[in-house]
Amino acid sequence: ILFESSTFLLFCVLFPRTNSMPRIMCNGVWDMYHVGHCNAWLQARATTKPEEGNTELTVALHDGQSTENVKNKRLLFSDEERTTMVRACRWVDNTISNVPYDIITTKLLDDNNCNWVSHGDDMIVLPGKPHMYSEAMASDRFRLFPRTPSVSTTDRTERFAKAMDFFNNPPEPGTPTPERVECAFTASTALLQEFTKWAPSAPKSGENVKTVYVHGVFDVFNPADVEFLEKARALGDRLIVGLVDDNTVSRISQNPYLPIFSLLERSLVLLSCKHVDEVVTGVPLQLTTAFVQERKISVIASDPRDHAIWQIPTTAISEEVRNNSEVTVETVKLENMLTTMQVGRRLQAQQSGSSSKSVINKPFAASIVGSMPRPPNVKKMVLASTQPNEQELEVAIAYVVGLQLQAGVDVVSDGEWGRRSYIGIIAEIASGFELTVGADGRPITIVTGKLAPTNTGKIAQEAKRLKRCLTKLGHPNHPFKVTLPSPGLLGERMWHPEKSSKAYPNRDDFVRDCVPILRREMELLRDSGAYIVQIDDPHLCLFVDDNHRKNYTDPDAAAQFDVDMLNEMVEGVKKSGNLNFKLAVHLCRRAGGRVRGEAFSGSYTRIIPFLNQLKVDHLCMEFTYPGLEELQILKELRSDLEIGLGCVDCTPGKIDSVEDIVKRVDTALAQGIDKQRITLNPDCGFAPGMGAPVSLDEVFTKLCNEVEASHQLQQKH
Numbered sequence: 026i027l028f029e030s031s032t033f034l035l036f037c038v039l040f041p042r043t044n045s046m047p048r049i050m051c052n053g054v055w056d057m058y059h060v061g062h063c064n065a066w067l068q069a070r071a072t073t074k075p076e077e078g079n080t081e082l083t084v085a086l087h088d089g090q091s092t093e094n095v096k097n098k099r100l101l102f103s104d105e106e107r108t109t110m111v112r113a114c115r116w117v118d119n120t121i122s123n124v125p126y127d128i129i130t131t132k133l134l135d136d137n138n139c140n141w142v143s144h145g146d147d148m149i150v151l152p153g154k155p156h157m158y159s160e161a162m163a164s165d166r167f168r169l170f171p172r173t174p175s176v177s178t179t180d181r182t183e184r185f186a187k188a189m190d191f192f193n194n195p196p197e198p199g200t201p202t203p204e205r206v207e208c209a210f211t212a213s214t215a216l217l218q219e220f221t222k223w224a225p226s227a228p229k230s231g232e233n234v235k236t237v238y239v240h241g242v243f244d245v246f247n248p249a250d251v252e253f254l255e256k257a258r259a260l261g262d263r264l265i266v267g268l269v270d271d272n273t274v275s276r277i278s279q280n281p282y283l284p285i286f287s288l289l290e291r292s293l294v295l296l297s298c299k300h301v302d303e304v305v306t307g308v309p310l311q312l313t314t315a316f317v318q319e320r321k322i323s324v325i326a327s328d329p330r331d332h333a334i335w336q337i338p339t340t341a342i343s344e345e346v347r348n349n350s351e352v353t354v355e356t357v358k359l360e361n362m363l364t365t366m367q368v369g370r371r372l373q374a375q376q377s378g379s380s381s382k383s384v385i386n387k388p389f390a391a392s393i394v395g396s397m398p399r400p401p402n403v404k405k406m407v408l409a410s411t412q413p414n415e416q417e418l419e420v421a422i423a424y425v426v427g428l429q430l431q432a433g434v435d436v437v438s439d440g441e442w443g444r445r446s447y448i449g450i451i452a453e454i455a456s457g458f459e460l461t462v463g464a465d466g467r468p469i470t471i472v473t474g475k476l477a478p479t480n481t482g483k484i485a486q487e488a489k490r491l492k493r494c495l496t497k498l499g500h501p502n503h504p505f506k507v508t509l510p511s512p513g514l515l516g517e518r519m520w521h522p523e524k525s526s527k528a529y530p531n532r533d534d535f536v537r538d539c540v541p542i543l544r545r546e547m548e549l550l551r552d553s554g555a556y557i558v559q560i561d562d563p564h565l566c567l568f569v570d571d572n573h574r575k576n577y578t579d580p581d582a583a584a585q586f587d588v589d590m591l592n593e594m595v596e597g598v599k600k601s602g603n604l605n606f607k608l609a610v611h612l613c614r615r616a617g618g619r620v621r622g623e624a625f626s627g628s629y630t631r632i633i634p635f636l637n638q639l640k641v642d643h644l645c646m647e648f649t650y651p652g653l654e655e656l657q658i659l660k661e662l663r664s665d666l667e668i669g670l671g672c673v674d675c676t677p678g679k680i681d682s683v684e685d686i687v688k689r690v691d692t693a694l695a696q697g698i699d700k701q702r703i704t705l706n707p708d709c710g711f712a713p714g715m716g717a718p719v720s721l722d723e724v725f726t727k728l729c730n731e732v733e734a735s736h737q738l739q740q741k742h
Contacts, residue, residue: 046078046079046080046081047073047077047078047079047080047081047140047141048080048081048082048083048118048119048137048138048139048140049069049070049072049073049080049081049082049083049139049140049141049142049143049168050069050083050084050085050121050129050133050134050137050139050141050142050143051065051066051069051082051083051084051085051142051143051144052084052085052086052087052124052129052142052144052157053065053084053085053086053087053144054086054087054092054100054107054126055084055086055107055110055111056100056101056102056107056178057101057102057178057181057182057245058110058111058246058247058294059176059178059181059246059286059290059294060173060176060210060212060286060290060293060294061172061173061176061177061178063114063116063220063293063294063297064173064216064219064220065145065170065172065173066082066084066114066116066117067116067219067220068143068145068170068171068173069082069143069144069168069170070082070116071170072141072143072168072169072170073168081118081119082116082117082118082119083118083119083120083121083137083139084111084114084117084119084120084121085120085121085124085129085133085137086104086107086108086111086120086121086122086123086124087124087125087126088104088122088123088124088125088126089103089104091125091126091127092126094126095126095151095152096126098375099375100375101368101371101372101375102247102248102368104122104123105122105248106247106248108120108122109248109251109252110246110247110248110251113251113254113255113298113299113300114297114298114299115223115297115298115299116223116297119137121137126151127151127154127157128151128154128155128157128158128159128160129142129157129158129160129161130160130161131160131161131164131166134161134166140166141161141166141167141168142158142161142166142167142168143167143168143169143170144157144158144167144169144170145169145170145171145172145173146169146170146171146172147172173216174211175209175210175211175212176210176290181285181286182372184206184208184282184285185245185282185285185369185372186372186373187206187282188280188282188283188285188369189369189370189372189373191280191281191282192280192369193489193492193496193501193554194492194493194496194501195279195489195493202279202280202281203281204281205271205272205275205281206281206282208271208284208285208286208287208290210286210287210289210290212289212293216293217293220293220296220297221296223296223297224296224302224303225263225302225303227303228263234261234262234263234321235260235261235262235263235323235324236261236262236263236264236265236320236321236322236323236324237257237258237260237261237263237264237265237322237323237324237325237326238264238265238266238267238312238317238320238322238324238325238326239253239254239257239264239265239266239267239325239326239328240266240267240269240308240312240325241266241267241268241269241328242268242269242274242284242291242365243266243268243291243294243295244274244283244284244285244286244291244365245285245286245365245368245369246294246295247363247365247368248361248363249330249359249361249362249363249364251298251300252359252360252361253326253328253330253357253359254266254295254298254300254301255300256326256357256358256359257300257326257357258300258301258302260324260326260355260357261323261324263302263303264300264301264302264303265302265303265304265305265320265322266295266301266303266304266305267305267308268288268291268292268295268304268305268306268307268308269307269308269310270288270306270307271284271287271288273310288306288307292304292306305320312325314349317349317352322352323351323352323353324352324353324354324355325352325353325354325355326355326356326357327354327355327356327357328357328359329356329357329358329359329362330359330362330363330364362597364552366552367551367552370552370554370606373502387435387739388700388701388703388738388739388742389690389700389703389704389705389734389735389738389739389742390435390436390704390705390735391433391434391435391436391704391705391706391728391731391732391735392434392435392436392506392645392669392704392705392706393429393434393436393437393438393506393706393707393711393728394438394559394611394645394669394671394675394706394707394708394709394710394711395438395440395441395506395508395559395561395611395710396438396440396441396447396710396711396712397425397428397429397438397440397441397442397710397711397712397721397724398440398711398712398719398720398721398724399440399442399712400721402421403421403442406418406421407442407443407444407445408445413443418442418443418490419490419493419494421442422439422440422442422443422490422491422494423494423497423498425439425440425442425721426439426440426491426494426495426498427498428721428725428728429728430498430500430503431725432725432728432729432731432732433728433729433732433735434728434731434732435504435735436504436505436506436556436557436704437491437495437503437504437505437506438491438505438506438507438508439487439490439491439494439505439507440711440712441508441710441712443487443490444487446470447510447561447710448470448510448514448515448518448519448561449470450483450484450509450510451470451510451515451519451539451542451543452470453480453483454478454479454480454481454483454484454542454546455476455477455478455479455480455542456474456476456477456479457472457473457474457475457476457477457528458470458471458472458473458474458519459471459473459524461524469518470518470519471519471520471521471524471525472519472520472521472525472528472529472535473524473525473527473528474528475528475529475538476535476538476539476542478542478545481542481545481546481549482546482549483546484507484509484546484549484550485546485549485550485552485553487507488505488507488550488553488554488555489553489554491505491507492505492553492554504556504557505555505556505557506555506556506557506558506559506609507550507555507557507558507559508558508559508560508561508611509543509546509547509550509558509559509560509561510543510560510561510562511560511561511562511564511565511587511590511591511594511610512536512537512539512540512543512587512590512591512594513536513562513564513565513586513587513590513591514561514562514563514564515535515536515539516532516533516535516536516539516564517564519535520532520535520536533586536586536590537590539590540590540593540594543594544593544594544595544596544597544598547594547595547598547608548598551598551599551606555606556606556607557606557607557608557609557643558598558606558607558608558609559609559610559611559643559645560591560594560595560608560609560610560611560641561610561611562587562591562610562611562612563611563612563613563614564587565584565587565588565591565610565612565632565635566612566613566614566629566632566647567614568580568581568583568584568587568631568632568635569614569626569627569628569629569630569631569632570614570626570627571627584632584635585635587635588635588638588639591610591639591640591641592638592639592640595608595640595641596640607642607643607667608640608641608642608643609641609642609643609644609645609669610639610641610643610644610645611645611646611669611709612629612636612644612645612646612647613646613647613671613708613709614626614627614647614650628655628658629646629655629658630658630661633658633661633662636662636666637661637662637663637666641666642666642667643666643667643668643669643704644662644666644667644668644669645669645671645704645706646668646669646670646671647671647708647709648670648671648672648689648693648708649671649672649673649674649681649689649708650674650708656689656692656693656696657696659693659696659698660696660697660698666702667702667703667704668693668698668702668703668704669704669705669706670689670690670693670703670704670705670706671706671707671708671709672686672689672690672705672706672731672734673686673705673706673707673708673727673730673731674707674708675707675708675709675710675711675727677719677720677723678723680723680726680727680730681727681730682730683730683733683734683737686705686730686731686734687734687737687738687741690703690705690734690738691738694742700738700742705731705734705735705738706731707727707731711724711727
């Protein structure tokens, strides 16, 4: 045995293993997967000489941190995401990740069994150093190729930014959409031939092949697209991708800058993907029987991501096709739900130089909880008509937003001025409710039928309106929040044991049906540009009160159900990793009830275990009532939770001094809370209850005091 082992080792030393074919490296950041990058990899392969034989291509990816340090800007995609996209290219053999954005050394080439490194004629210059390939050139291990004409990451990024800006700041209602701006891209027959020769051959006549079909735009290729195409391809033997033409995308999206990439570019990118067998361009929006039969489609794979805002909705399939027993429709389950819109949000954050902690984690940022008192004319406008004049309403909301900006508030809201009711908004986005009057004369919304979405996106329209107001006021990128009622709160307020029992004999079933409707609104709010989406849940907070707990057989189980429904509501909403979006929960012991003399008391300690389960970023909490000793519980909260410190009393007629506000925050800091976690805000909305008499002038004074306290704390700490 010893002899045989020694012989083997000697053989390895005398005859070391070598590559069977030359290997060439092509390095880059590859932050946006496009035709120029795909062609660069083809060009790199082509730099080998005929006598050198076939080539193996290794694509090296520079790590995000070192790249950002040199380029001084954040990348759109993470290291892992970029690697996933590059690996999907059918002519890439190997990838190397985490390569420093520095000189390509011969050691790097040797360590990865690469004979040469290749790059386009747009050479990379490093600040204060020789260019990136100086060492490879000195050792004759560098090869040059011409860059792809008429396409660049910079050009497409600029177009992407214009599309996002147009989406965030659309023309005034009634204004015609501008004509589509053409996306310049030309391709020679040589380039087309290079791409198509790598594509799989068509099935032979009579060959039994199970063909899968997917349909869409695939505008800015991303890792979720790769996952979708891979899983769709696994449903059969062959995958056909149908692409919608440019004019249709622009017309349906009503955005002159869409798509970002032309139909030809999108076709070539998909053709480069190893999971795609064939690309069909200019397909009809609705899938017909003739189309299915002509291409012998057996399975239609449906994308679970909703592209209704940015792209074409999931494949529209005629009833005739659905009833065809020879065709099945499969919805692909994805781990990565990233959409083009969310990539666009990353781009906005990149260009503004902001991060996920740009404002709310500025120490002691001044925020608002939500509602602002409405003057009589605004109440009349909103309550007297189911369809108030949109232009008049926008002018009114611009006024209340301007008031917050004038006070210096860092995170503003629309004051909830466009809503008929704080929680009654659910009845405006779903059917199954009726309006009645309570014993105290206040209007009450009761669920009487099964819920069904009816006006999806209404709350997202509030966000778009607020965005327009901020733009008109000269603050287009100012952070803002939009609020939603929690499912548990709706169950507490809107379910009636008699009037609701026919549709929902059990309150919990009604709460469960609220969850998907609210989650969909949250997704649309995320994509509309809201910085914070806040779920208002005084219902959970009331489990601190002994008298309230007596209403439940098992109050802790009821509180747990509330938390479970909240977490189900936010599930997946942030899975995309949108850098400019936060989830918050607002908790108070019913400030509106206090105004009406309904006292609730009890310490947060009782519900801390439930709060620590919430899958959110931020808790907006009440601390002016009953006293400062409540601040001691802050150290019991999860350390990753940001804290909206309710340090301004929203009670009408009571104005906290700047000194009082500063004192409350200092008490919180004394508990060992990191200042970066603290945001200043009122206890609750400034319009606690529809009938509460609150002065806008008084609220302005309170906000000014909050902002001044914020400034003093920033200077002090």
